[in-house]
Amino acid sequence: xxxxxxxxxxxxxxxxxxxxxxxxxxxxxxxxxxxxxxxxxxxxxxxxxxxxxxxxxxxxxxxxxxxxxxxxxxxxxxxxxxxxxxxxxxxxxxxxxxxxxxxxxxxxxxxxxxxxxxxxxxxxxxxxxxxxxxxxxxxxxxxxxxxxxxxxxxxxxxxxxxxxxxxxxxxxxxxxxxxxxxxxxxxxxxxxxxxxxxxxxxxxxxxxxxxxxxxxxxxxxxxxxxxxxxxxxxxxxxxxxxxxxxxxxxxxxxxxxxxxxxxxxxxxxxxxxxxxxxxxxxxxxxxxxxxxxxxxxxxxxxxxxxxxxxxxxxxxxxxxxxxxxxxxxxxxxxxxxxxxxxxxxxxxxxxxxxxxxxxxxxxxxxxxxxxxxxxxxxxxxxxxxxxxxxxxxxxxxxxxxxxxxxxxxxxxxxxxxxxx
Amino acid sequence: xxxxxxxxxxxxxxxxxxxxxxxxxxxxxxxxxxxxxxxxxxxxxxxxxxxxxxxxxxxxxxxxxxxxxxxxxxxxxxxxxxxxxxxxxxxxxxxxxxxxxxxxxxxxxxxxxxxxxxxxxxxxxxxxxxxxxxxxxxxxxxxxxxxxxxxxxxxxxxxxxxxxxxxxxxxxxxxxxxxxxxxxxxxxxxxxxxxxxxxxxxxxxxxxxxxxxxxxxxxxxxxxxxxxxxxxxxxxxxxxxxx
Numbered sequence: 001x002x003x004x005x006x007x008x009x010x011x012x013x014x015x016x017x018x019x020x021x022x023x024x025x026x027x028x029x030x031x032x033x034x035x036x037x038x039x040x041x042x043x044x045x046x047x048x049x050x051x052x053x054x055x056x057x058x059x060x061x062x063x064x065x066x067x068x069x070x071x072x073x074x075x076x077x078x079x080x081x082x083x084x085x086x087x088x089x090x091x092x093x094x095x096x097x098x099x100x101x102x103x104x105x106x107x108x109x110x111x112x113x114x115x116x117x118x119x120x121x122x123x124x125x126x127x128x129x130x131x132x133x134x135x136x137x138x139x140x141x142x143x144x145x146x147x148x149x150x151x152x153x154x155x156x157x158x159x160x161x162x163x164x165x166x167x168x169x170x171x172x173x174x175x176x177x178x179x180x181x182x183x184x185x186x187x188x189x190x191x192x193x194x195x196x197x198x199x200x201x202x203x204x205x206x207x208x209x210x211x212x213x214x215x216x217x218x219x220x221x222x223x224x225x226x227x228x229x230x231x232x233x234x235x236x237x238x239x240x241x242x243x244x245x246x247x248x249x250x251x252x253x254x255x256x257x258x259x260x261x262x263x264x265x266x267x268x269x270x271x272x273x274x275x276x277x278x279x280x281x282x283x284x285x286x287x288x289x290x291x292x293x294x295x296x297x298x299x300x301x302x303x304x305x306x307x308x309x310x311x312x313x314x315x316x317x318x319x320x321x322x323x324x325x326x327x328x329x330x331x332x333x334x335x336x337x338x339x340x341x342x343x344x345x346x347x348x349x350x351x352x353x354x355x356x357x358x359x360x361x362x363x364x365x366x367x368x369x370x371x372x373x374x375x376x377x378x379x380x381x382x383x384x385x386x387x388x389x390x391x392x393x394x395x396x397x398x399x400x401x402x403x404x405x406x407x408x409x410x411x412x413x414x415x416x417x418x419x420x
Numbered sequence: 421x422x423x424x425x426x427x428x429x430x431x432x433x434x435x436x437x438x439x440x441x442x443x444x445x446x447x448x449x450x451x452x453x454x455x456x457x458x459x460x461x462x463x464x465x466x467x468x469x470x471x472x473x474x475x476x477x478x479x480x481x482x483x484x485x486x487x488x489x490x491x492x493x494x495x496x497x498x499x500x501x502x503x504x505x506x507x508x509x510x511x512x513x514x515x516x517x518x519x520x521x522x523x524x525x526x527x528x529x530x531x532x533x534x535x536x537x538x539x540x541x542x543x544x545x546x547x548x549x550x551x552x553x554x555x556x557x558x559x560x561x562x563x564x565x566x567x568x569x570x571x572x573x574x575x576x577x578x579x580x581x582x583x584x585x586x587x588x589x590x591x592x593x594x595x596x597x598x599x600x601x602x603x604x605x606x607x608x609x610x611x612x613x614x615x616x617x618x619x620x621x622x623x624x625x626x627x628x629x630x631x632x633x634x635x636x637x638x639x640x641x642x643x644x645x646x647x648x649x650x651x652x653x654x655x656x657x658x659x660x661x662x663x
Contacts, residue, residue: 045529045530046457046530046532047530050530057445057446061527061529063489065490088485088487088525088527089465089485089525090444090446090447090450090461090465090487090525090527091444091446092446093446093465093468138490140489140491142487142527144444144461144463144527145444145445145446145447146446147445147446219446
């Protein structure tokens with residue numbers, strides 16, 4: 001296309017020779033070991049379903065969105081998952097805007113096979129009305145910086161974004177149950193996707209000397225390499241996809257060796273993804289509690305919800321509409337505060353302080369870990385972004401803060417509560 | 421009358437600004453600019469040889485590529501590209517490197533109102549990071565007009581949708597002059613009074629528009645200070661990005 005504008009970056013012969021000869025002695029230019037990954041860090045955006053992954057110098061952003069569409073004819077009960085990769089020209093001077101080059105298509109296909117064809121995301125749960133309406137999940141992967149090994153980074157970005165994505169809840173209504181009502185996130189808590197396993201892609205680069213191979217090549221190593229292989233595995237030991245498109249021929253023993261290495265690497269990366277997603281979910285639940293004060297307060301029936309984590313249960317637990325099961329300690333503290341605000345017409349401070357004392361004594365009798373988590377909450381809450389509602393206080397929330405003037409109640413709009 | 425803004429700001433208050441430069445490794449210059457929740461990442465690839473067919477080869481040209489967060493590129497994105505290109509062309513010194521193209525790539529990370537001003541600010545910072553010669557900096561701001569006639573600065577997405585009209589203004593950076601006061605006026609009129617770009621949406625009267633302009637100008641002095649502080653040279657030495 002714009003050939004005269006593409007000032008391609010070419011490596012000098014000296015650099016090529018240096019990288020190759022260093023690899024013969026098992027040394028890599030950035031000081032890593034041959035089988036080492038670069039530092040992987042995953043950050044989440046403000047919305048659900050957006051993740052940014054840094055793998056060394058490579059930077060990829062993944063965004064997940066959903067839409068209601070008609071299903072494919074041959075699969076009327078299943079939702080769809082589609083992956084779009086954008087090789088942004090900002091990532092590399094040789095990336096052109098417009099039609100994706102062959103490498104972009106290949107990357108999209110490898111990730112697609114790893115995610116969709118291995119059934120990592122449960123598509124049957126995305127069906128709303130069989131044959132008529134299903135959820136179509138769209139993953140957009142934006143390559144922001146090409147530091148090498150885009151496949152692995154993009155894969156992690158897609159998985160992280162999928163793990164934190166929430167789709168709106170919808171229910172059937174209307175006369176014959178054929179109408180679909182999509183509930184906005186304020187009314188009903190959106191639902192996460194069901195992900196069965198995390199397929200992790202591990203890329204190997206082969207060099208012209210047969211015994212040399214590296215894991216997670218940088219873009220300089222990619223310019224020198226003679227062949228590449230990507231193996232997508234999960235922690236159960238299943239191989240979801242293997243991609244080796246041309247390049248240098250390698251013996252079978254090397255391939256088997258690579259798969260073994262890939263299995264260990266996949267386990268590490270899976271743990272990393274799971275931890276960061278966990279941390280994000282906890283923080284998100286905290287934010288949700290701050291925002292949805294009204295639905296929490298209205299539901300005072302006191303029946304215990306099923307808890308995911310084994311936290312200490314106390315008598316005063318209130319049902320929280322649909323929020324992800326997280327540390328109950330935090331929920332309980334917040335619930336009590338909101339309940340007392342709503343239920344009392346007159347701000348009776350003495351009555352409230354009794355409740356305060358009651359819950360504090362409860363807190364002290366509980367184990368150390370919930371208490372640690374309560375402190376954790378206080379530490380996290382200054383760090384989390386304050387909700388846009390003016391009445392929210394910033395920083396630490398203690399029970400004393402709950403004795404707020406009346407204007408807080410005015411801002412709450414009672415909304416439909418999910419009773420289940 | 422006071423309108424309660426959802427996040428508790430008063431009408432003249434901007435959202436918290438944050439800017440980081442040099443965030444990408446391959447690009448010659450890059451900057452990430454955030455105004456509240458709206459965040460934009462801009463990257464610049466320095467002068468490349470050759471210009472496109474319909475560009476004037478006697479001057480440098482600027483090419484803008486706008487990447488939305490999700491979805492395909494449509495007319496809205498093309499409009500943003502055009503506005504950004506014209507704005508940046510007016511602040512770059514185009515005569516220094518004729519017959520070259522400087523590419524600016526803008527990636528929307530999150531859109532919560534005032535997207536185009538955020539992108540213009542980010543591109544400006546990225547151009548500085550890349551070392552492209554500029555005449556002066558530009559600061560962009562969004563002013564919206566409520567039904568009651570109240571002018572509010574830096575609206576969020578919800579506010580933008582509710583308002584009667586809003587305008588994106590791009591003004592030159594305020595002047596920090598070492599020379600005495602008199603010499604800062606150009607052709608008898610202060611350079612600070614200039615307006616580089618203005619894009620309006622919705623209907624507003626001339627008085628309201630001028631009112632927005634005044635408010636915007638007052639706010640840009642704060643933004644200029646922020647920009648200036650932020651663009652101070654960093655202590656760590658950056659390795660050459662050309663290779």
